[in-house]
Amino acid sequence: MHQSISLLILFLTLSSLSLSTTNGQKLKCNNKTQKEMDMIVARIMTFGTDRPFPKDKAELRDYCKEQTRLVQKLENYKTSCLKNQAKSIVAVIIYSIKQVTNTYCKRPNSRRSSELLDSASCANAATNDYNKCSIEYIERLLYAKTLGQSKDRLIQSCCGYFAIYNCVRQQAAKHPEQCTDERIDANINYIRTFFDNAINAACGEYSGDNDKCDKVTVPPPKKSNKKSLPASFFNPLVNLLSNL
Secondary structure, eight states: OOHHHHHHHHHHHHHHHOOOOETTTEEOHHHHHHHHHHHHHHHHHOOTSSOOOOSSSHHHHHHHHHHHHHHHHHEEEEEHHHHHHHHHHHHHHHHHHHHHHHHHOOOOOOOHHHHHHHHHHHHHSSHHHHHHHHHHHHHHHHHHTOOSSSSHHHHHIIIIHHHHHHHHHHHHHTTTTTOOOHHHHHHHHHHHHHHHHHHHHHHGGSSSSSSGGGGSSOOOOOOOOOSSSSSSSSSHHHHHHHOO
């Protein structure tokens, strides 16, 4: 599994196109751009934003058009501003997002698309509660960055990632009318397909391929002193995984 992911990273790195402009303007690699990418990934993930999940095929078409634009901006950023391990990790994330997007957007009549549309009622009802799980993970990643031991950072960032989905199930329970077990599973699978490949590639023995995370206790993170947290866990996750 890890070998195939490593080959995927190599392929994506070698085949990366040199896209350095957005809307005809050269992309500036600075904190402002990094924050913009944070907002873009938050919109791609959809939970906790003002962007609703699509409930029918007409809304799905509009959702897919925006998703394509957002992913293109993220790809421009990856090509222009990232290097080495961070670039490889983001390449895998982008590849995964494209695969998921194609599944729903190029096959609107498929079973997977029907599941996405059906699960929208749960996702939209629980969006702010789901975002609490993302915030908890962001705080965990910021805390992990302060830890000296690599193993401690691994447990916080890697095992902490899989803890998100237990949190999602707990939050979904607040919305029993909209959130059936099937819809909750669809919500979780939607986001997992974005990030699991990158997590599994970077986290080694603490990945989803084995039960090592099931055998450790993930300590609670300390609350961040930052006045404002990132909108998504994209930047802190990439920064940590690049330096494990």
